[in-house]
Amino acid sequence: MRSQKAKILVTRRLPDTIEARMGTLFETDVNDADVTLTADDIVAGLEGKDVLVSSITDKIDAALIARLPKSVRLIAQFGNGVDNIDVEAARAAGLTVTNTPSVLTEDTADMAMVLMLALPRRLVEGTQMLVRDRQWAGWSPTSMLGHRLRGKALGIVGMGRIGTAVAQRARAFGLNIHYFSRNRRPPAIEEPLEATYWPDFDAMLEAVDIASLHTPLTRETYHLLSADRMRRMKRGSFVVNVSRPELLDEPGLLDAIEDGHLSGAALDVFEHRSGIDPRLLALAEANRVVLTAHMASATLEARVEMGETVIVNIRAFMDGHQPPHRVLPEGSHKTPLAPRP
Numbered sequence: 333m334r335s336q337k338a339k340i341l342v343t344r345r346l347p348d349t350i351e352a353r354m355g356t357l358f359e360t361d362v363n364d365a366d367v368t369l370t371a372d373d374i375v376a377g378l379e380g381k382d383v384l385v386s387s388i389t390d391k392i393d394a395a396l397i398a399r400l401p402k403s404v405r406l407i408a409q410f411g412n413g414v415d416n417i418d419v420e421a422a423r424a425a426g427l428t429v430t431n432t433p434s435v436l437t438e439d440t441a442d443m444a445m446v447l448m449l450a451l452p453r454r455l456v457e458g459t460q461m462l463v464r465d466r467q468w469a470g471w472s473p474t475s476m477l478g479h480r481l482r483g484k485a486l487g488i489v490g491m492g493r494i495g496t497a498v499a500q501r502a503r504a505f506g507l508n509i510h511y512f513s514r515n516r517r518p519p520a521i522e523e524p525l526e527a528t529y530w531p532d533f534d535a536m537l538e539a540v541d542i543a544s545l546h547t548p549l550t551r552e553t554y555h556l557l558s559a560d561r562m563r564r565m566k567r568g569s570f571v572v573n574v575s576r577p578e579l580l581d582e583p584g585l586l587d588a589i590e591d592g593h594l595s596g597a598a599l600d601v602f603e604h605r606s607g608i609d610p611r612l613l614a615l616a617e618a619n620r621v622v623l624t625a626h627m628a629s630a631t632l633e634a635r636v637e638m639g640e641t642v643i644v645n646i647r648a649f650m651d652g653h654q655p656p657h658r659v660l661p662e663g664s665h666k667t668p669l670a671p672r673p
C-alpha cells in the first residue's frame with residue numbers, strides 16, 4: 333500500500349519544474365509571495381505538516397524550533413550552508429536536518445574565479461565607463477591598466493569541496509595555491525594543484541596576495557578574518573568572499589581598503605540586515621570593491637539540482653531511510669538522535 337503523501341511547507345519560490353514535481357509527490361504549500369516568512373508565519377504554515385523546506389533567509393533558531401508543531405519531523409534546507417538553522421536545537425528536539433551539498437560546488441567556484449579576476453582586471457569599471465560616458469575615445473597603451481593574476485599567491489581558507497574546486501580553476505589561471513584547512517588534504521588533491529598546506533592561518537595570510545574564503549560559518553569561524561588579521565596581510569593584497577559575510581570583520585575590511593592597506597575586495601556576500609553599509613557602496617563606486625548579490629550558486633541548473641536533492645532527502649526520510657544529506661551538529665556524530673516527543 334502506498335504511504336500517505338508528505339505534507340510540506342516551502343518557504344521560498346523554487347524553479348517551476350521543482351515546484352511542479354513537489355506538487356506531484358507531496359502535499360505542497362509554497363510561499364507564493366516569495367518574501368521571508370516571519371517565525372509566526374512559519375509556525376502557522378507548518379500546522380499539520382511533516383516537513384519544512386527552508387532557505388538561507390529563514391532564521392530557524394532554538395526559539396522557533398521549540399514552537400514548531402509536533403507533526404514536523406524534517407527540516408530540508410534548500411542550500412548547502414545551514415548556519416541559519418540551530419542544528420543542535422533541532423537535533424535535541426528530535427528533528428532531522430538535511431541540506432543540498434555538492435550540486436552547487438562548481439557554480440560557486442566559477443563565481444569565486446569571476447570575482448578574483450574582476451578586481452585586478454577592472455571588469456566592472458570597464459563596463460561602467462562605457463555605459464556612463466556613452467562614448468569611448470578608443471584604445472590607448474596606458475588606459476585601464478590592471479594587474480596580472482598569473483604568478484600571484486592565492487590563500488584558500490577552507491579546502492573543502494568548494495575550496496578545492498576554486499583551487500583547480502585558480503591553478504589553471506597560473507596562481508600558486510596555498511591553503512589553510514581543518515585537515516590537510518591527501519597528496520592526490522595537493523599534488524596536481526602543487527598546493528602548499530599551512531597549519532598556521534596567520535602565517536599563510538602574511539604570505540598570500542589574495543585570500544578567498546570557503547569555510548562554513550560556525551561559532552569557530554565567526555570573524556575568522558578579523559580586522560587584526562587583515563592588517564597582517566600583505567599591503568596591496570585583496571579578499572574574495574563567496575561564503576558568508578560573518579566570516580570577516582566587515583568594518584575592519586572597509587578600514588583596511590579605505591586607508592590603502594588592502595587593494596580591495598570582491599564580495600558575493602556582505603552585511604545588509606540594516607541596509608548595505610554606505611562605506612561599502614562608496615568603495616564599490618570607486619571600484620575598490622566588486623559586489624555581487626549572493627549569486628555564486630545562482631544558476632538555473634544548480635537551483636534545479638538543489639531542488640531535486642531536497643526531494644530525494646524528503647522521499648528517503650519519509651520512507652523511513654536515512655536521508656542522503658543529513659546534517660549533524662558540529663562534533664555530535666556519535667550522539668544518538670533524541671526521539672521526537
Ligand code: 8YV
Nearest residue numbers: 387388410411412413628629
Ligand atoms: C544559496 C549558499 O544560494 O547554499 C548555500 O549555502 O550560500 C547559496 O549559494 C542559498 O544559501 C540557498 O539557501
